[in-house]
Amino acid sequence: MAAPGKxxxxxxxxxxxxxxWEEDVLQRYPDPDTIAKEKSKxxxxxxxxxxxxxxxxxxxxxxxxxxxxxxxxxxxxxxxxNRKEMTVWDAFNFLNQLVDxxxxxxxxxxxxxxxxxxxxxxxxxHPDWMVLTGLMHDMGKVLCLFGEPQWAVxxxxxxxxxxxxxxxxxxxxxxxxxxxxxxxxxxxxxxxxPNCGLRNVSMSWGHDEYxxxxxxxxxxxxxxxxxxxxxFYAWHREGSYDHLLDDHDREMLKWVKLFNPYDLYSKCPTPxxxxxxxxxxxxxxxxxxxxxxxx
Ligand SMILES: [Fe+2]
Ligand SMILES: [Fe+2]
Numbered sequence: 001m002a003a004p005g006k007x008x009x010x011x012x013x014x015x016x017x018x019x020x021w022e023e024d025v026l027q028r029y030p031d032p033d034t035i036a037k038e039k040s041k042x043x044x045x046x047x048x049x050x051x052x053x054x055x056x057x058x059x060x061x062x063x064x065x066x067x068x069x070x071x072x073x074x075x076x077x078x079x080x081x082n083r084k085e086m087t088v089w090d091a092f093n094f095l096n097q098l099v100d101x102x103x104x105x106x107x108x109x110x111x112x113x114x115x116x117x118x119x120x121x122x123x124x125x126h127p128d129w130m131v132l133t134g135l136m137h138d139m140g141k142v143l144c145l146f147g148e149p150q151w152a153v154x155x156x157x158x159x160x161x162x163x164x165x166x167x168x169x170x171x172x173x174x175x176x177x178x179x180x181x182x183x184x185x186x187x188x189x190x191x192x193x194p195n196c197g198l199r200n201v202s203m204s205w206g207h208d209e210y211x212x213x214x215x216x217x218x219x220x221x222x223x224x225x226x227x228x229x230x231x232f233y234a235w236h237r238e239g240s241y242d243h244l245l246d247d248h249d250r251e252m253l254k255w256v257k258l259f260n261p262y263d264l265y266s267k268c269p270t271p272x273x274x275x276x277x278x279x280x281x282x283x284x285x286x287x288x289x290x291x292x293x294x295x
Contacts, residue, residue: 020058024055033265034265058151095110112272117266118132134259157204197244214294
């Protein structure tokens with residue numbers, strides 16, 4: 001792995017904003033309701049728009065550099081949580097520094113996305129820990145503010161240390177990954193035992209694993225699965241990697257699937273009224289989370 005200094009800015013951050021990745025996911029997995037109501041499938045599947053190139057480049061970098069070794073290094077570094085300690089509310093302000101001024105079409109800041117997801121979950125009367133999961137699920141994107149490249153923060157996640165599924169978006173880019181021709185990592189099970197359970201599998205490094213590790217002592221198990229695997233589309237949308245799952249993963253899959261539409265389809269043009277909602281969320285955060293969180 002080359003030192004970060006050896007990468008040019010484009011090689012680190014090809015996306016104009018992190019939202020470009022999410023917009024691409026939305027094109028791949030459009031809201032069934034929206035398709036029915038408003039847009040034709042053709043419109044969603046328009047792969048010729050300019051953002052396709054930056055997203056493609058983003059995945060080329062992601063698939064090239066997310067090796068087993070890279071993931072272990074990042075885990076060793078970031079899972080010490082020795083960078084910052086903040087209240088949840090300060091952490092939202094910190095996360096909102098990710099707002100991208102160069103992109104006027106980026107309609108909502110990071111906090112608005114989190115609040116819209118959590119409000120949509122609350123409106124459907126799911127348990128309060130799931131509302132909190134919605135509020136916190138992208139907190140791991142602060143990795144960008146610690147200088148991490150976009151391809152090590154967002155993007156679909158996938159197991160490393162074993163063969164890549166062809167259900168992962170842009171699978172052709174994996175041939176540039178050093179693990180692709182490794183005698184162990186390139187095999188079906190790689191470093192893992194059959195059906196070892198996802199808890200024993202290293203996922204490509206990004207905001208999912210980071211926020212899971214940050215909050216693993218504070219939320220119920222289904223919420224932790226939502227945090228940890230919400231970008232693992234090859235599993236929860238495409239049904240791949242069954243050979244690594246155990247029965248507990250299969251049981252938890254329904255929760256990850258339940259969560260996904262709130263992440264993808266909860267954007268609404270009128271932002272929630274934060275002033276009015278604040279007391280509810282202050283109580284909710286105080287109920288489950290400690291007064292400060294370590295980053
Ligand atoms: Fe996310
Ligand atoms: Fe999200």
